[in-house]
Amino acid sequence: MTPQYKTQSLDTHIDIELLQFQGLRKFSTCQRADLVRGLTQGCLEICSIGIRHQYPKASFSQRRWEFARRTFGEEIANKFYNYYKEDERPLIIPDPIGLALEVADIAVSGQLSALSYRPKPCLS
Known part of the structure; x- marks a missing residue:
């Protein structure tokens, strides 16, 4: 190990x-993906809890903007907010790694006709 x-x-x-x-x-790659997935979900949940605690009377839309501001910065949050302000869907994909793994499974298997997202753990 270098001294620096x-x-x-x-x-x-x-x-x-x-x-x-x-x-x-x-x-394995799958075990690493599961680890990162868990850490990511934990961080997103902690951020969400912090926003709900700090702004208990805020609407869903206001909380979503605050999450975007903390995650991406105010300029991007404003762009998202103006585009999605009436939309009640979550701003983020709750399990992006799980979704990517499922899409990869479907792509590898050649079954692109029906894509349904159901998070599942990696089995390695």
């Missing part, structure tokens, strides 16, 4: 981080 190397997190010792990376290298 800094850990990804200030509170993690370099030896522990190296063990984490060794463990991650042993994961």
